[in-house]
């Protein structure tokens with residue numbers, strides 16, 4: 365494709381050289397540039413991409429898109445734009461032939477529940493005869509095609525290529541998680557959303573966004589700017605969780621019709637006659653199109669909220685109620701979300717991706733309701749991430765559990781002991797007893813917490829201490845099969861670790 369075709373209707377500040385030059389690939393990383401690549405120089409949070417323009421030129425770049433002409437190269441064509449990330453996203457969509465223009469695209473944003481809702485919605489769409497591709501934290505996949513996820517929401521140049529690949533593989537709809545980082549960084553500009561879903565807003569990522577207001581505003585962009593502009597499309601809707609305190613802000617931001625879901629009075633999609641047990645959730649789904657009973661194997665009130673989010677998107681897309689319920693009922697589990705680790709000891713061992721205070725509180729309060737014996741929680745907090753959530757998660761884990769085993773969860777470039785110390789700050793005001801690992805193995809009647817930095821050892825301790833009937837929750841890493849220490853990814857899988865530890869125990 366020629367550069368000038370990609371630039372069509374894009375406002376330019378300035379340009380230089382032959383804009384009819386052929387473009388073979390797009391990237392914002394100079395290290396990925398090969399002959400014929402269009403390089404986007406972006407201002408980053410760590411470095412300024414403009415400083416790598418000379419490297420891109422040396423690697424054979426066809427042309428450069430930049431914001432700051434101070435770095436403009438003399439040798440090859442360049443264009444100056446006001447927002448490099450936005451230009452990159454719009455040009456990427458064009459480069460890959462606007463893959464989302466003709467297929468339904470549903471975007472899910474919110475602090476928690478995005479992955480779970482995306483899997484439920486995949487089931488609903490497929491039951492309705494629209495086999496759907498799913499893009500999010502776990503992977504980007506459709507049918508036999510499964511691409512490892514680099515981010516929850518990939519960079520626009522990667523994203524548009526994936527849409528194209530999955531559409532070519534036969535996908536008839538796209539369901540994707542839209543992270544707040546991606547909205548702030550315009551990774552999804554150029555994607556044409558039919559339905560946007562807002563699940564909830566609680567504390568996370570304040571290291572990046574700074575304030576809850578800025579975090580919320582980033583998420584609101586999905587509803588204010590990115591839904592299909594064509595008002596004649598009947599399915600175009602904002603699907604909003606009416607039970608969330610931030611619902612009204614999102615409704616105000618929405619530049620399209622809104623459907624609310626939840627238990628709140630003004631929700632158009634809700635349930636009645638709900639009952640919840642260890643076997644899952646049963647209720648009658650109430651929608652403007654009618655009512656239908658269902659049973660889901662998912663556990664907990666938060667999963668009812670995820671079910672309603674997915675069902676409401678189905679309603680917005682005008683899918684038959686029967687397909688909506690079929691999709692919900694067929695859905696069993698999402699990898700790493702309350703996923704069971706089978707063992708011969710009679711312990712209910714669950715691996716879960718709760719890595720925010722709200723998620724941990726939801727999961728633990730659900731488990732507390734179901735528990736007949738003790739709850740042991742193994743958890744930690746990620747390094748190079750919002751450090752304000754550490755004491756909050758510490759307090760919640762220790763408060764709801766009989767024993768909290770505080771350990772590492774991707775310390776990244778931080779000192780793991782410092783992360784543990786910050787978690788401990790939140791536990792101390794509860795006045796619980798702190799044990800050493802050795803004390804615990806000799807004193808089974810514990811109530812309190814223990815600090816054990818090595819996650820392998822922490823899981824083994826949890827497995828060793830859990831008695832038949834106990835619940836052992838391994839929280840924070842879910843489906844992840846790695847532990848990031850420094851900048852190195854080591855293979856590490858909570859499910860594998862727990863299975864091995866149980867095997868050694870029996």
Ligand SMILES: CC(=O)N[C@H]1[C@@H](OP(=O)(O)OP(=O)(O)OC[C@H]2O[C@@H](n3ccc(=O)[nH]c3=O)[C@H](O)[C@@H]2O)O[C@H](CO)[C@@H](O)[C@@H]1O[C@H](C)C(=O)N[C@@H](C)C(=O)N[C@H](CCC(=O)O)C(=O)O
Pocket residue numbers: 392393394395406407408409410411412413414416514515516517518519543544545546549572
């Ligand atoms: C904080 C954040 O989101 N950072 C993203 C951002 O990086 P940045 O602005 O810091 O980039 P930078 O390192 O300063 O570099 C600036 C520019 O110079 C370029 N560069 C850099 C070095 C070089 O040698 N050559 C070169 O061209 C870089 O490619 C970049 O374009 O833009 C990069 C390119 O798109 C992203 O890869 C990077 O994601 C980092 C790796 C990341 O960890 N992001 C996480 C926090 C994230 O996005 N998470 C959300 C989900 C969270 C959730 O669900 O809870 C996600 O969607 O996954």
Ligand SMILES: Nc1ncnc2c1ncn2[C@@H]1O[C@H](COP(=O)(O)OP(=O)(O)OP(=O)(O)O)[C@@H](O)[C@H]1O
Pocket residue numbers: 474475476477478479480481501516541563564666667669670700701702716717718719722723724726727842
């Ligand atoms: N609706 C919800 N409200 C609060 N907590 C939830 C909800 N749904 C799931 N959780 C909890 O949050 C964890 C993460 O769920 P899920 O992966 O679906 O969310 P996510 O928004 O995709 O997270 P991420 O931003 O990390 O990708 C789950 O393991 C569970 O503990």
Ligand SMILES: N[C@H](CCC[C@H](N)C(=O)O)C(=O)O
Pocket residue numbers: 516719745746747749773774840841844
């Ligand atoms: N998408 C989230 C995942 C966090 C998962 C947890 N295991 C961690 O590493 O903090 C993030 O990047 O903040």
Ligand SMILES: [Mg+2]
Pocket residue numbers: 478479500501502516541
């Ligand atoms: Mg997710």
